[in-house]
Amino acid sequence: MGDQPLVRWDWIIDNIGDPIGTRLLEHLQLSLTPILLGLLIALPVGIACARWRSLYPPVFTGVNVIYAIPSIALFFLLLPYTSFSPWTAIIPLALYTLAILVPNVVDGLNQVPDHVRQAATAMGFGPLRRLVQVELPVAVPVIIAGLRIAAVATISMVSIASLVGLGGLGQLILTDGFRRQFSTPIVVGIVLSVVLAFLVDGLLVLLQRRLTPWTRGRELGAAARTAAPASARDRGAARTHRGAAVAEPGGPGPDADATGGQGEST
Secondary structure, three states, X not given: OOOOOOOXXXXXXXXXXXXXXXXXXXXXXXXXXXXXXXXXHHHHHHHXXXXXXXXXXXXXXXXHHHHHOOHHHHHHHHHHHHOOOOHHHHHHHHHHHHHHHHHHHHHHHHOOOHHHHHHHHHOOOOXXXXXXXHHHHHHHHHHHHHHHHHHHHHHHHHHHHHHHXXXXXXXXXXXXXXXXXXXXXXXXXXXXXXXXHHHHHHHHHHHHHHHOOHHHHHHHHHHHXXXXXXXXXXXXXXXXXXXXXXXXXXXXXXXXXXHOOHHHHO
């Protein structure tokens, strides 16, 4: 890339709207749509697998087989049916998220304690109401943990969609950067992809805290329990320190702290 600087700020300022802003919006659309579509598919599939356990092994194998197919191959396989539309990238990326989201939905539902289900049933909850109001809320932290992984992976993989002319930040990296041997679009594309991944991950963390307010009480309780033994250890260390000082020849007596050393002067 010659002797040019790694980042040319004048190029960024001149192209902040187009192509940088345009590619960022394309990347956002190509990332978020597969994540939402994958979640909409994974929820009923995961619920069915948790309810009927014999379904889970073949479903788990199937989503893993799909995940093993190279994304660029799937893009080209879909081109005759979807042409150069966003669906060429959205469909494969949504299928990839299933390999992460379906196991997390199943694991989340399996972690609901039996006594919680029995208590809901005893209170008159039917199967659907128990699922919506009891089991899914308990499973939310595990489901969102999988959603965070799927979101970051999808935001990263969307860059490959530029190889079939679908835009996104990959267009900055591959077309405007590598083909022109120009480093500034490459740096801009990488930085914006990372920032976008951090923002989406942070929003999902906030969503989890919003949906599970009871976990904040547990965190505060755990922090209090951790702080209490620490204070006890500090007090014990202080007593040990004073005891060691007494044991030393010529050290202050046991009442030195209370008398402030007046006993020696008398």
